[in-house]
Amino acid sequence: MLSSEIFSLNVSKEPYNGRAILPDFALDRVNDAIYLVRQDAQLAYINNKACEMLGYNYQALIRLSYSDIEGELQDPDVAALWWKLSLRPEGIRFTSQHRMHNGEIIPVEVNSSAWEHEGEMLVLCVVRDVRELKQRTERYLQQEQQFRSLVENSPDLIARFDTDLRCLYANPRVLDLIGCSEEKARGWRLTDSIPFDEPGMQLFRLVSNTLASGEKSESELEARFGERAMVLHVRCVPEYDLKGEVVTILAVGRDITRLREVENEVRAAHHQLRLLASNQQERTEQERKHIAREIHDELGQHLTSLRAGLSVIGMQSKNPARVSSQVDYLMTLIDSTIQVVRDVSTRLRPNMLNMGLMPALEWLRDEFVKNGGCSCMLIVPEGKPVALSDQVVTTVFRIVQESLTNISRHARASKVSIIVQTTRDALVIQVRDNGRGFQMHSVRHDAFGLLGIKERVDMLNGQVTITSRPGEGTQLELTLPLKNQAYFPSATRDAG
Known part of the structure; x- marks a missing residue:
């Protein structure tokens, strides 16, 4: 809101008929619309921003009354109350709607205060077009609603902390898990709420490290909530303001308990498979060992005995030459068989x-x-x-x-x-x-x-x-x- 002291330096000594009452160079550079309004609601002065905002040229707008722009002032009681409140030392500030030249109604913010000029009491209205602000506000509210819709229906644990480690927001998943209402959770300090055990201190270090370094940090926490044991993957992300300073920390925890259980089950199954393979290999080696022993001991012994018997037969035969030839052949064959048995036994399992x-x-x-x-x-x-x-x-x-x-x-x-x-x-x-x-x-x-x-x-x-x-x-x-x-x-x- 512009003060009367500023305007007193720029008031023309000429009678205030039309644009001569205030110099253009003083107020046309102001980004807000400015009206000087008489008690009968007639406009005594307007700047170029007012014409631009409402879509009028100067001559058309100066002939209107303020009530033509501010529709609520057409009610005499409302106009009287507005005049009375505007004359107070602190003036009045309110939001309203002004009518443009094309009939469109736009939202505005009005600051009205008393203005005395050459003995006549006027009201100085500084009017700001808040359409863009309203649109930004609506977009922000829409984004906030989308954020809430997302996080409140998320299976993850989501909480936001300020730089004093006070909780600004916790989604329903967090509230259900810790058994706390939203009103009670809002504002509690992380240092006062977490349990002083390893998972609690680990969470505190994650948030603190993110706050101190301005960089994301993550870790896995094994926590217990009542009778329920959980494994959480917690990720802390810094959030910045327009100056690039960290203002909040967003902590997101994902329940990976089932994932770790499945990994343990797979690991146990893999271990069982290895034990099975090891057992199977050991049994195979034992079987080889047993077969090799039987081949070497039993079959080899039998072949050796057979060879000895043939030797005895050869020595007792009445036709030594012929029998000796056959016996030598059979003994050579048996020697070869014994060697084959030894080779097979060795390949199965060397003694x-x-x-x-x-x-x-x-x-x-x-x-x-x-x-x-x-x-x-x-x-x-x-x-x-x-x-x-x-x-x-x-x-x-x-x-x-x-x-x-x-x-x-x-x-x-x-x-x-x-x-x-x-x-x-x-x-x-x-x-x-x-x-x-x-x-x-x-x-x-x-x-x-x-x-x-x-x-x-x-x-x-x-x-x-x-x-x-x-x-x-x-x-x-x-x-x-x-x-x-x-x-x-x-x-x-x-x-x-």
């Missing part, structure tokens, strides 16, 4: 596995050198051997066996080394070659040899890493946890 890991690896090294024509160095710990379960020994043996098979088929290596190390809590096996190597990303998805190695290691809670580059060879490193802690210096055993 060396029953003697422990180190003898089994030495046998595997010797077989690789004999069949592959490549030198291979085995480095094993000296001293008292580490106590390993049959499952661990079999797993290590099969992985090294698979590695050596891959080397002989693909690596074109001239040197191979197998290094066995023990730490306080782990057994470490390394298989290295100086072959042609390969690109790790080019390994086929159906390379079940590598997948089998990884699955065997996973069953024992171990780790396996394979590194290779073209022209730089390949290294496989296997780490298995040990329950029995031991440490041995290493020794080198070479072959090739």
